Amino acid sequence: MTGYSELAGELRRRNVRSIALQFPEGMKRKAREIALFLRKEGFSVIVSADPCYGACDLASDALRLVDALVHFGHTPLGDPDPKVIFEPVSVDFDPGVLKGAVHHFRKSTIGLVTTAQHVHLLPAMVRVLADSGIGAVTRPGSRGCSEGQILGCAFEAARIPSVEEILYVGTGIFHPLGVRLATGKRVIALDPLTGTAREVDEDRFLRKRFALIEKARSADAFGFIVSSKTGQNRLSLAREMASGCPNAVILLMREVDPGELLNLGFPAYVNFACPRLAYDDQPRFPAPVLTPQEFRILTGETDFSSYTIDEMQ
Ligand code: SF4
Numbered sequence: 001m002t003g004y005s006e007l008a009g010e011l012r013r014r015n016v017r018s019i020a021l022q023f024p025e026g027m028k029r030k031a032r033e034i035a036l037f038l039r040k041e042g043f044s045v046i047v048s049a050d051p052c053y054g055a056c057d058l059a060s061d062a063l064r065l066v067d068a069l070v071h072f073g074h075t076p077l078g079d080p081d082p083k084v085i086f087e088p089v090s091v092d093f094d095p096g097v098l099k100g101a102v103h104h105f106r107k108s109t110i111g112l113v114t115t116a117q118h119v120h121l122l123p124a125m126v127r128v129l130a131d132s133g134i135g136a137v138t139r140p141g142s143r144g145c146s147e148g149q150i151l152g153c154a155f156e157a158a159r160i161p162s163v164e165e166i167l168y169v170g171t172g173i174f175h176p177l178g179v180r181l182a183t184g185k186r187v188i189a190l191d192p193l194t195g196t197a198r199e200v201d202e203d204r205f206l207r208k209r210f211a212l213i214e215k216a217r218s219a220d221a222f223g224f225i226v227s228s229k230t231g232q233n234r235l236s237l238a239r240e241m242a243s244g245c246p247n248a249v250i251l252l253m254r255e256v257d258p259g260e261l262l263n264l265g266f267p268a269y270v271n272f273a274c275p276r277l278a279y280d281d282q283p284r285f286p287a288p289v290l291t292p293q294e295f296r297i298l299t300g301e302t303d304f305s306s307y308t309i310d311e312m313q
Contacts, residue, residue, distance in 0.1 A: 004034055008041040010085065011068065018044040020062035024052050024073040027089070034072075051255060054151070055144075056231030056274065056312075058084060075116045077144045077231045091117040093192040095124040101167055101190040101197035102132045111166035112136040112148055113158045113179060118169060118192065119149045125169060137163055143231075143312060150175060152276045153312040155182035168200075174279065176200045181309040206307060208282075213298050216288040219268035222248045222295070225256055227273030234272040234292075234312070241270070241292060245299070262286045270295045275310035 011019060019038065023031050028049075035045045046066060048059035055074035063069040063083060072087045080086070112125060122138065129136045138148035141157035150157050150168075158166055158179040165186045168176040176189035180200045187200040216222075222245065224238045235250075242248040251264065256277050261269060269289045271278040278289045291310035296302045 004037045007070065007085075007087065008038060008043070011038075011043060011070075014068060014085075016043070016067040018046075018066040018068075020046045020048055020059055020066045020069045022048040022052055022059040022062070022069060022071045024054075027073050030072070053274065054231070055080070055086065056153075057229040058231070060230055075119075075144060075146070075149070080144075088116055090120045092121070093118070095121055095128045097192050097195050098125055098128045098167070098169065098190065099132055100195050101188055102129070102134055104188045104197055104199065105134060105165055105167075106186075107163070107165050108133060109135040109137060109163055111158060111160040111163040111185070112138050113150050113155075113166060113168050114148055115170040115175060116145075116149055116151075119146055122148045129167075136167070150179065152178065153274060153310070155179055155309065155311060158183050158185075174276065177202055177205055178309050181307065182311065209294060209307070210304060212282065212288045213290060213294050213304070216268035216290055216298055219266070219288075220247060221266055221268075223261070223264055223266035223269040224248050224250045225269050225271045225273055225277075225289070226250055226252050227256070228252055228254050229273070232273050232312070237292060238270075238272045241295065256281075258284045258286060261289075271310075275312065278310065 021035055031047045035047050038045050046062055048062040055077045059069055068083050068085055070085045070087055073089050075088045076086050126136045137160050139157055139160050140147050141149045143151060143154040145154060145157055148157050152174055155178050166179055168179050168187055168189045169192050171191050176187050177200055180187040180202050188197055189200055190197040224242055226235050226238045238250050242250055256273050268287050270292060271289050278291045282289055293308050293310055297304050
């Protein structure tokens, strides 16, 4: 669906009269324009104005008040409520930009992964690589991801046994780092908007995580952070791990906020909510926030040499 008129048509086809709209942070400025357009089309509209970072965080409170929820910016996770309409955002670029990454590869067959915004260009990317003498292999992702698509909490599409090198096409440094840690393969990250390609090096990241685990060793109590968001619930895992740790307390939270962690006052936390919180937001937190895998390293259950990235099922 590309235009708002098409969205209005789809809503009419579904006999929907009242709707809630939900936007990721980067799209919230569009809320006013889209809401006013749909109001003029005759719909009763509510905008969910809470923070939203993924399809794992559907506005279920708002959905209870309306006939349908339109969730912008993300592809569905798993098997979503049929009352939710997903409006992912596609970001175009010239697939010819991939030619600039070809000289980084040592093999003639590689794996290829990208994010939801660019996944519509995957066939064109495969063709450009083939024209440059590189065979690209893709595989389906997990958590509802399509062929070749990864999320910041799901790297299954990168687990391609037949390749030793992987090309990640997308922006940011976290996703290619995740691919590297999830697969152990050589990863080249290409930013398709700037054309910059570089090999991923995880050393600095691992050094920081090691230091954090060491800092958490002196903690005499651990807050196990469990999210109440629709697609981030890992309560069973938290309960299972807490059963072996008498000084762990499960904390149910909607937004994992540094101020709340400060108020709670635990000397260390383990994050069972969105895995990216522990990685990206650590500088904002008042105490070490480990992943479940890092907590297992701390307790001696596993070893740092087999460090794995945190993923959701
Ligand atoms: Fe994105 Fe985190 Fe949600 Fe996964 S859990 S979809 S990384 S916001």
